[in-house]
Structures are given as C-alpha cells and as structure tokens.
Amino acid sequence: MADSIFKKYLEKKNNLIKNRGILQATYVPEVLLHRDHQIGEIVDIIAPSLNKDKPSNILIIGQTGTGKTAVVNYVGHELEKADIESNNCRYIYVNCEVIDTPYSILYNISNQIITDPNKKIPFTGWSLEKIFNELAKYIDDEDRVFIIVLDEIDMSFKKNGDDIFYYLTTINEMLKKSRVSIIGITNNSTFAEKLLSPRIKSRLGEEKIIFPPYTPEQLIDILNNRIEYALYPDVIDNSVIPYCAAISAQGSGDARKALDLLRISADIAERNGDSIITSAHVDYARQKIELDAVVEVIKTLTEQSKIVLMSIIKTPSSNETGSVTTGDVYTTYIELSRNMGYNVLSQRMVANLISELDMLGIITARVKSFGRGGRTKEIDVNKVSNDVFFILSSDDIFRGVDFTFKPNKQTTLM
Numbered sequence: 044m045a046d047s048i049f050k051k052y053l054e055k056k057n058n059l060i061k062n063r064g065i066l067q068a069t070y071v072p073e074v075l076l077h078r079d080h081q082i083g084e085i086v087d088i089i090a091p092s093l094n095k096d097k098p099s100n101i102l103i104i105g106q107t108g109t110g111k112t113a114v115v116n117y118v119g120h121e122l123e124k125a126d127i128e129s130n131n132c133r134y135i136y137v138n139c140e141v142i143d144t145p146y147s148i149l150y151n152i153s154n155q156i157i158t159d160p161n162k163k164i165p166f167t168g169w170s171l172e173k174i175f176n177e178l179a180k181y182i183d184d185e186d187r188v189f190i191i192v193l194d195e196i197d198m199s200f201k202k203n204g205d206d207i208f209y210y211l212t213t214i215n216e217m218l219k220k221s222r223v224s225i226i227g228i229t230n231n232s233t234f235a236e237k238l239l240s241p242r243i244k245s246r247l248g249e250e251k252i253i254f255p256p257y258t259p260e261q262l263i264d265i266l267n268n269r270i271e272y273a274l275y276p277d278v279i280d281n282s283v284i285p286y287c288a289a290i291s292a293q294g295s296g297d298a299r300k301a302l303d304l305l306r307i308s309a310d311i312a313e314r315n316g317d318s319i320i321t322s323a324h325v326d327y328a329r330q331k332i333e334l335d336a337v338v339e340v341i342k343t344l345t346e347q348s349k350i351v352l353m354s355i356i357k358t359p360s361s362n363e364t365g366s367v368t369t370g371d372v373y374t375t376y377i378e379l380s381r382n383m384g385y386n387v388l389s390q391r392m393v394a395n396l397i398s399e400l401d402m403l404g405i406i407t408a409r410v411k412s413f414g415r416g417g418r419t420k421e422i423d424v425n426k427v428s429n430d431v432f433f434i435l436s437s438d439d440i441f442r443g444v445d446f447t448f449k450p451n452k453q454t455t456l457m
C-alpha cells in the first residue's frame with residue numbers, strides 16, 4: 044500500500060515537549076522557589092484576618108517577572124484553605140491593568156462579593172459614590188475581613204489618579220462589622236516613591252515588601268524545576284538553562300522572560316525536528332522575542348512616526364559605521380512624505396519624533412556636536428533594521444509606495 048500523504052506528520056512525534064502549558068507564563072507552579080522570605084512576610088502580616096482582625100495594608104514593589112502576582116495569589120489561595128472552616132476572611136484579586144477605571148474596579152470587586160443575580164450592581168450608569176456606598180454595605184453585611192489585592196496599580200493611576208486607592212483605604216471608616224485590607228502591587232518603583240501622593244503612600248504602604256530581581260542562579264533553579272515536568276528527559280543541552288538564566292538576569296532578573304525564552308527555544312527545536320535543544324535555539328528565540336516586541340511597538344506608532352522611521356531606514360549612510368544624521372533623514376523624509384501625499388512636518392518636529400523612536404528603543408540616536416555648526420544626531424536603526432523595514436513596509440500606509448527613490452540632497456522646504 045502506498046504511503047499516506049500525511050506520512051511525515053504521522054511519523055513526527057512530539058519528542059521534546061511533554062507538557063507545553065507548564066512553560067507558559069500563565070501556569071501556576073506548585074512551588075515558588077526563592078521567595079520564602081516574601082511569602083513569610085505576607086503570611087505574618089495577613090494572618091490576623093483568620094481571627095477576624097484587620098491586617099495592615101501592604102505595598103508590594105518589584106520589577107517585572109519577579110514573582111509578585113504569583114506569590115500573592117499563592118498566599119491568597121493558602122489563606123482561603125486555612126480559613127475554610129471559620130470563614131472569617133475573603134480574598135479578592137483585581138488586575139488594574141485590565142480593569143483600570145475606578146468604576147470598573149469597584150464593579151469588579153462587587154461582582155466577586157454579590158452573588159444574588161438580582162442584586163448585582165449595573166455595569167455602568169451609577170455614580171462612583173453610589174457604587175462605593177453600595178459596595179461598602181455589602182462588605183459590611185458579610186461581617187468578615189476582606190483582603191483586596193489591587194495588582195498593577197500604576198496602570199490605573201496613570202489614567203485616573205489615585206482617588207480609587209484613597210476610597211478603598213478609607214472604606215473602614217464606613218464599616219461597623221467588616222474590615223478591609225488592601226494589598227497594592229506595582230512594578231514601578233518611581234511610582235511607589237514619587238508619584239503616589241503622600242496620603243496614599245502612608246495608607247497603602249503601612250507595610251512595604253520588596254521583590255528583588257532573581258539572580259542567575261535562582262533563575263536556573265526556577266527553570267530546572269519546570270523542565271522536569273515540561274520536557275522529556277535528556278532533550279536539553281547543559282548550556283541552555285544557564286544561558287536562558289543569564290540573558291534574563293541581565294535586565295531585571297525576570298522569571299517570565301526566562302520561561303518565555305525556554306519555551307520558545309523548545310518550540311523552535313521541535314518544529315525543526317531537532318533531537319536536542321541547544322543554545323543556538325535560544326539565540327533564535329531571543330531574536331524572535333525582540334522582533335515581536337518591535338512589531339508591537341510599530342503597531343502603536345502614528346502615521347508620521349512611521350514615515351520618519353521609514354525615512355531613517357531608507358537614508359543611505361555616508362560613513363563606515365552605517366549611521367545617518369538627522370539632516371540626511373529629514374531630506375529623505377521630505378521626499379517620502381511628498382511621494383505619499385502627506386503633510387511635511389518641520390525639521391524640529393521630525394527631530395522630536397526621532398527622539399521618541401529612540402526612547403521606544405527602535406533606533407539608537409547619539410548627539411554629536413559639530414563645533415559651531417550646532418548639534419546633530421547620529422542615528423542607528425538597531426540590528427533588526429531589515430526586519431523593521433519588512434514589518435513597516437507591510438503597513439497599510441506604505442501600500443504601493445515606491446521606495447527606490449533617491450533622496451535629493453538639494454530638496455528644501457517650500
């Protein structure tokens with residue numbers, strides 16, 4: 044009998060990854076390594092809630108991927124388990140990155156408390172004061188201690204200021220029977236130190252817990268612990284875990300990044316039909332992650348910024364380092380935006396957009412002085428410039444645009 048046309052797929056087994064979900068950032072591991080100290084601190088602070096006493100509010104600060112959300116939710120679940128018989132407390136979690144208006148935060152909390160569908164608070168329409176008073180009533184009726192976690196509080200703050208935290212930290216003044224404690228989480232230490240108003244800082248930060256970045260050795264332990272269940276035995280080169288850990292420790296000791304690197308490396312190796320994951324796969328994975336980040340940033344750019352970025356890419360370099368100057372970019376920009384039928388911005392405005400692209404990390408611009416001639420910038424599109432061009436040129440606004448034009452150095456603004 045002839046071979047199935049699906050032969051190569053039938054024969055190809057998953058021979059590296061046993062359980063991919065375990066390497067996903069959303070997976071909740073059973074043990075959280077190297078966080079005993081922070082877990083212990085939170086437990087000590089919130090334990091009084093088991094006896095219906097109000098714990099202090101807590102402010103948790105630590106960079107991205109340092110285990111803040113994982114640890115707090117772990118402690119929350121353990122609290123619920125310990126409280127199962129006495130039923131003295133409630134653990135409530137709200138992610139303010141997703142739920143970011145004061146109304147939606149209160150609405151979300153109320154939804155977790157009010158179970159009777161006839162009494163639910165409407166999704167919109169009430170004043171903040173009304174929803175707050177109603178919520179306080181329901182909380183008080185429960186006659187319990189509420190631990191309310193507000194994760195990523197800087198996100199809500201950026202859009203709406205800190206009134207909501209003020210509301211929630213003063214709610215106890217309205218309560219007779221129940222008590223509310225707040226655990227605020229942020230990965231922005233400047234926010235915690237400088238932006239949060241003193242009245243909130245002192246209320247929210249009754250206790251402060253810092254999550255330091257993971258060291259490379261700690262990241263190695265975290266990854267090793269995961270691969271035991273996620274990968275088949277002996278499918279990973281010895282260098283891979285230390286390499287993923289070293290890369291992820293460089294920036295901020297980020298466990299999420301380390302796990303992403305490992306998962307994407309494993310995916311690449313498996314798709315390639317390779318029998319072992321090596322550090323070369325990690326290099327590919329790293330490029331893929333960087334590129335995905337660039338794609339995300341490019342999506343958010345305004346049309347003028349996209350044209351400026353394209354102008355930078357399309358400006359020929361006149362030196363051996365491959366960089367270009369603001370003036371050269373502007374010449375290209377004039378040509379390109381005219382070709383495309385767009386308004387031509389002033390050189391100063393284009394220079395501002397270049398600075399913005401620099402801050403977003405898509406390009407690197409260095410100020411270079413030219414003596415009396417004033418200042419100019421030397422600009423490098425980073426190492427992914429070919430990819431940036433590829434991503435950018437598939438954008439709608441560049442459809443049908445001819446990129447073979449030669450910027451004319453003589454062009455001036457009319």
Ligand SMILES: Nc1ncnc2c1ncn2[C@@H]1O[C@H](COP(=O)(O)OP(=O)(O)OP(=O)(O)O)[C@@H](O)[C@H]1O
Nearest residue numbers: 068075076106107108109110111112113230298299
């Ligand atoms: N100590 C640890 N042991 C095992 N896994 C961990 C540990 N710390 C973090 N992780 C894992 O790393 C990922 C990121 O952790 P988490 O989401 O808790 O970070 P975070 O500090 O809340 O970051 P962000 O500020 O970006 O929200 C998760 O998948 C989590 O399971």
Ligand SMILES: [Mg+2]
Nearest residue numbers: 111112113194
């Ligand atoms: Mg988090």
